[in-house]
Amino acid sequence: MIGGFFITIKLSAVCLFFSVIIGVIGAWLQGSTFKWTRRFVNGYIQLFRNTPPLVQLYFFYFAIGTLLPTIENDWGGESPLLGSFAWAAISLSFFAGAFNVEIFRSGIEAVPKSTTEAAEALGYTKLQIYVSITLPLAFRVALPALNNNLVNLVKTTTLAYAIAVPDLLYESNQIWSDNVNVTEMMIFLLLAYFFLVGILVAGMNRWERSMKIPGYG
């Protein structure tokens, strides 16, 4: 049980990290001058936003997972290159990342153009402008929406149950199959998720407050 709890935390943390990275990179690519880069990013966003995360998970795990080569494991048998945990992390990161790109894009659009122009006048390169001017400002604008999406992501990690990642839900299911204490386990499960989401929200709110720039936003 406690192991499942940590797996859920680990999965959430990994997905949070990578989805934010995908969001930042995607938003940067979306502002690129190449038409096809923008189109590609848009295609990615629409594809992942408009299909069920569970089907994505199955697609990644079963369809792409079987295409990858297998490696020999410690016992001499064949095992897939990436386990279910890895696929869950990849698929959920891409799913949440698609939303994050949109969120960061709206944040970047909210940064006044004169600010970037001023940076350009000071001799910043394009990448430098993005990293040290646009992004920090956009981040502050995007934080509430990002917060929302990340909470959603933590809730979506329950889907990893479907491909047998031993997370909180999976472990609980095992326990109530053995002990027939469905009601108690379920209530405990809900409370555990409230606890996780509560910690995340509290942390994000604190971060938001500490990053606040007086007079901005």
Place this chain on the structure above:
Amino acid sequence: MNKKTDLPVMLPKPVQTPQALSSLSYWHILPLIAAMMIIPSLAFSAAGDELKSPLAVLKNWIPLLLEGFVFNLIISVCAMAVGTAAGTALGLGQISPNNSLRRGSWFVTQFFRNAPWLVLLFFAMFLLPFELSIAGIIIPLPDWFKAIIGLSLPVMANVSEIVRGAIRSLPSGQWEAAESLAYTRRQTLWLVILPQCVKRMLPPWVNLYAILTMATVLASIVGVSEVMTLTGRALAAEGGRPELLAPFYGFVLLLFFAYCYPIARYTLRLEKKFAVIN
């Protein structure tokens, strides 16, 4: 307008429209999906000659899968109807002048909004009895019915927040004006406030419907025979050939995409149409 001039500076600046998401049209994505489905099957095509090609197998199963998908849509529509009815009541409860009713509605809303959908679905599946007996009449509760209940719970909470947000977003002048015209509270709500709210609630409501449609596949985990379950069974019936996996799951992805993407576009249009200009 005559644009000929010796001074290019005098020309009007060409308008650069930012490329929004809505400018993406279907054909940008269809080739992508097609490639996704075909390339993996090509990789395996050398494996066996007497076996039918993956796409031919898929073609056999398409009617069944479509049937499953229609079942998904039925579940989503029913859950949306139940959730909207309950959610509207809950949302109105959240703004009621009665203190305990307001607190209670708030708590219920937050409770169901913050729980994962899958956990709520498990809740409905395992905690509802498989049949109800009311006054000697036994009413069976089939799986799909329980799935509808389970999915309508989070929908209810989200609709409740949408209703509350829409009512809160109206300027308080509307309430005061109605009060000064001697409307009762009920009259104010039904005749003044809610008609204005419908417009504001529509875009998030349609959005929620799209999210719900995508969540209906969760029902496969708890054993309702909708499109995902049928896909799994079809794959098993074909002997679990690995090269079939990508086309089949790709097809399910495509189905949902074809249904949800127009809804997303429509939501964008609605949002623009109903944008409140202050």
